[in-house]
Amino acid sequence: MEKAQRRLMEEHDILTALDNQQFAIWLQPQVDTHSGEVCGAEVLLRQRQADGSWSLPGDLIERIEACGLMVPVGYWVMEEACRQLAAWQNQGIMLPLSVNVSLLQLLHHDRGEEMLALLARYRIAPGTLVLEVTESRRIDDPQAIISLLRPLREAGVRIALDDFGMGYAGLRQLQHIKSLPVDILKIDKVFIDMLPDDISMVPAIIQLARGLNLHIVAEGRRNRYPVSLAAGGGRRDGARVSFWLRHAA
Template identity: 65%
Template sequence: MRVSRSLTIKQMAMVSAVAVVFIFIFIVVQLFHFVQQSRYDTASQMEKIAHSVRLPLSEAILKADIPQAEAILSQIQPSGIISRADVVLPNQFQALRKSFLPERQIPMWIARLFELPVQISLPLYSLERPANPQPLAYLVLQADSWRMYKFIISTISTLLTTYLLLALILSVAISWSINRLIIHPLRKIARELDDLTPQDAGGHQLKLPPLHHDDEIGMLVRSYNRNQQMTFRRFQTEQAQRRQTEEYDILSMLENHRLALWLQPQVNMRSGETVSAEALLRVRQPDGEWGLPEGLIERIEACGLMVNIGTWILEESCRTLAAWQKRGIAMPLSVNLSALQLLHKEMVPSLLEMLARYRIQPGTLILEVTESRRIEDPDAAVTILRPLRKAGVRIALDDFGMGYASLRHLHHMKALPIDVLKIDKSFVDGLPEDGEMVSVIVSMAKTLGLKLVAEGVEKAAQRDWLLARDVTIAQGFLFSKALSPEEFETRYLSTPTA
């Protein structure tokens, strides 16, 4: 199971994310609390130091004895806390300054956020105090901001380490509990449903997981089982009726001659000559027009009539080839072969019987293996196709580059008894701008000695690009759409071809 689809990973990520958000908030609150406490302690220590020199400094200031005042300031014991002492007059004039520690820069945002540096201001009074004493000056002490900065960084590191570890422990503990109680039962249910085959899905019932008989998971299982029972019964009626109706409609098309094979020319793009054709299924609509209704092939498969219709298509194709060959026309005809037909046990003997009965010349019938992505066993395909190829039937891989015929199955290519690769229209549509995939296919075909046919060529630029890479055979609206057999013969077979 991929990580992006794992409910365990998602719920653990959610728990961790919520925990990290709340821990971040808690860390910020605690950090400001610790810093505020440290500021208070620092200010208290500086006040004690200031009071120790207050009286002698006041006397020296009163006598204007500057050397004495400087000597008193020099006697202050900074204890690694005070970085600077100033004497400032009431008019804000700085009279004295003493620096105890070299000044080191701290980040500006730290200084603004935590209001650094920490300062205290202590008024200095005359020893002979009047009734309303006015301070002679102010003693301003400034704490070492670097010391406070290191304290902040250390506090952040400690808090982050401690609480993120706590968050991890809580996330694992909570996730384990949720995983055991919810994820495991849901995963078991999901895998059981995912492993169901279409045949078993209708009447399938889930088992109630242990310890979940009376909770939401138990309700989910009981609801599923109840709906399965109702749906299955309604499906023994609707499916049967629909299949019967579809089968009747398709067989009616066949019996009333509403199904026909139309032909689309495959052209040599260098000479403009039509060198072969592809037989395509068409249905006559109520308005008289011929077309291929959307989803018809899927409906034929769902009704179990693909082998019947496929056999009719092969019969009609052999009849067409036989009629051409009586007129001396040896043009090859390509016929689509579905995976269901290919794997049917009667396909090979039935087709060999047709080839003998209609006396089809070797090399003129080409089977295009379609829907080959549904062939799970390539070795089985080799076993089936090899006797047909020996009988003169040429084999083409249709829609090459898609599904089973994709490049990821390159290791099967040499074993397959094929003659032609058909480049899928989805790749041709990107030409000439996007030709990387087609270039790879062309190179591979040359290496394996296979003939190439490009499908869906609709623009002259696509034709020119293909011709420049020696891809000469193509079909598409640039040359002609699918035509009725009469129109095709009038346009392309009016003169017998050797």
């Protein structure tokens, strides 16, 4: 009983925060390592704290998932991202914006249709919305994922495989990557933070991405990226890095 009451309180708090605009999206730029220019941004969820500051409580995502609210919160984040893209595009800014989604969200019964409806409602230009799909959960049914991602990709959404190399993303899963409609491979910051002491993993992942004709995004501290890309062969293929920028629209 006590556990159920706790969950109800958690659910109420999260929904109240959503209704009272206590959530916001912040943007983390992606920067081309060769030109130094901003070439996109990633959406980050933040919550207003009692002191007026914005942060992401360490267990917020886990609490949202535990309450079964990942789908509605994820939809809110997606719509905010589309609002931001529409505002940019009305000003002639065509930067892509990346949004994290989980397999749970994607496999929700009408999630794909909802995303397509948002694209149409906000008239999002093809190639400017990127879905970062986490691979921390094993791909048990790749055909279901392919069936869901393909219409989105055909509508102009680019697909990124997030946190590559972590969780269930071992060699067993590589056979699925070739069949998935993926455009971008995002290297987890764990591997970037190993540089320059360990330069074995990052070049291997970069070469894998190139073999699959995928763009590369690296996450981690900015001053490590030139090292990681040089270790990968120095090819100028649009590998991207990121640092902080406050959301403003």
